[in-house]
Amino acid sequence: MTQTAGAATPATIPETMRASVLTDIKTLSIEQVPTPPMASDEVLVEVAAVGVCGSDTHYYRHGRIGDFVVTSPLILGHELSGRIVAVGEEVLETRIGERVAIEPQKNCRRCRECRAGRYNLCTNMEFYATPPIDGAFAQYCVIRTEFAHKIPDSMSDEAAALLEPLSVAITTMRKAGVTPGSSILIAGAGPIGIISAQAARAFGAAEILVTDLVLERRERAVRYGATRVLDPRETDIATAGLDVNAFVDASGAPPAVMSGIKAVRPGGTAVLVGLGSSEMSLPVEQIQNLEITVTGIFRYTDTWPAGIHMVSSGAVELDSLVTGRFGLEHAAEALESDVDPNSLKSVVYPNGYQQSNS
Ligand SMILES: [Zn+2]
Numbered sequence: 357m358t359q360t361a362g363a364a365t366p367a368t369i370p371e372t373m374r375a376s377v378l379t380d381i382k383t384l385s386i387e388q389v390p391t392p393p394m395a396s397d398e399v400l401v402e403v404a405a406v407g408v409c410g411s412d413t414h415y416y417r418h419g420r421i422g423d424f425v426v427t428s429p430l431i432l433g434h435e436l437s438g439r440i441v442a443v444g445e446e447v448l449e450t451r452i453g454e455r456v457a458i459e460p461q462k463n464c465r466r467c468r469e470c471r472a473g474r475y476n477l478c479t480n481m482e483f484y485a486t487p488p489i490d491g492a493f494a495q496y497c498v499i500r501t502e503f504a505h506k507i508p509d510s511m512s513d514e515a516a517a518l519l520e521p522l523s524v525a526i527t528t529m530r531k532a533g534v535t536p537g538s539s540i541l542i543a544g545a546g547p548i549g550i551i552s553a554q555a556a557r558a559f560g561a562a563e564i565l566v567t568d569l570v571l572e573r574r575e576r577a578v579r580y581g582a583t584r585v586l587d588p589r590e591t592d593i594a595t596a597g598l599d600v601n602a603f604v605d606a607s608g609a610p611p612a613v614m615s616g617i618k619a620v621r622p623g624g625t626a627v628l629v630g631l632g633s634s635e636m637s638l639p640v641e642q643i644q645n646l647e648i649t650v651t652g653i654f655r656y657t658d659t660w661p662a663g664i665h666m667v668s669s670g671a672v673e674l675d676s677l678v679t680g681r682f683g684l685e686h687a688a689e690a691l692e693s694d695v696d697p698n699s700l701k702s703v704v705y706p707n708g709y710q711q712s713n714s
């Protein structure tokens with residue numbers, strides 16, 4: 357059986373689309389912008405659901421994250437799912453209609469890091485919603501065909517969008533070396549901490565300790581796989597004898613990093629995921645004398661297939677993380693919803709909210 361590569365069907369694609377554009381700090385406006393042009397190896401995706409990430413909120417409030425500065429209007433949003441509505445000439449036409457989760461990056465395939473298989477560290481990376489590359493608070497987006505991952509019918513649009521933060525957690529577990537029977541300490545019970553706790557369980561961790569200052573967030577961690585939760589104001593994490601294989605910081609708080617590394621056993625690993633201070637003190641003696649590996653993570657490489665399996669097998673559950681649903685015109689409210697301690701994940705629906713799983 358032969359399948360022909362398909363040409364885009366321009367008749368069905370509107371020339372412009374609605375997008376929520378960040379035009380200034382804390383200023384979003386709904387604009388009619390050109391539908392992004394599709395390269396021959398790309399697909400055009402009608403966006404279904406977009407999760408709001410801490411980085412989106414940071415750009416919205418501060419106009420920058422470290423060296424990444426918003427200098428011109430920017431469309432936010434990089435955690436998304438949708439449906440392929442058109443394909444470039446090199447892509448099989450049979451992909452049209454597929455429901456997909458988007459891995460929101462485009463590496464160059466040519467630089468040293470790409471050639472070494474670390475495409476997350478590509479020096480020419482174009483990543484959604486990172487200036488000057490637009491994200492997905494819009495009706496359509498384009499992505500290279502291999503980064504539009506087909507999802508099963510059983511998976512909701514929301515869960516498919518949240519495969520992005522799950523990918524962060526999978527990368528974290530890989531870096532932390534979590535294997536069946538491991539013990540892990542996670543600081544911070546926000547979205548990444550909660551999804552990391554679930555990922556740790558899926559990776560076979562036996563002990564999953566989660567710390568957070570807020571009671572409601574600790575209680576939530578228990579519902580998502582924590583075997584024990586700790587309030588760092590009541591328990592001195594550094595001296596409590598936790599003796600874990602791995603520590604994951606999902607808080608960005610310097611005291612949590614300091615005490616968390618001190619809770620790691622000899623030869624263990626600390627992974628710094630949380631965005632906080634760009635510089636902080638570390639317990640160097642501990643790191644030296646116990647040969648602790650301290651590392652960060654930057655996005656992900658080859659995590660969507662694992663994430664799709666983890667969700668469809670039930671090992672990880674993402675749907676219940678959604679605490680707020682917003683239309684495109686309410687994207688600002690979605691970005692500001694993190695001030696409510698009960699809010700965990702807000703989702704924006706650029707084409708309106710509709711029941712997924714068609
Ligand atoms: Zn994110």
Ligand SMILES: [Zn+2]
Pocket residue numbers: 463464465466467468469470471477478479480481
């Ligand atoms: Zn590259």
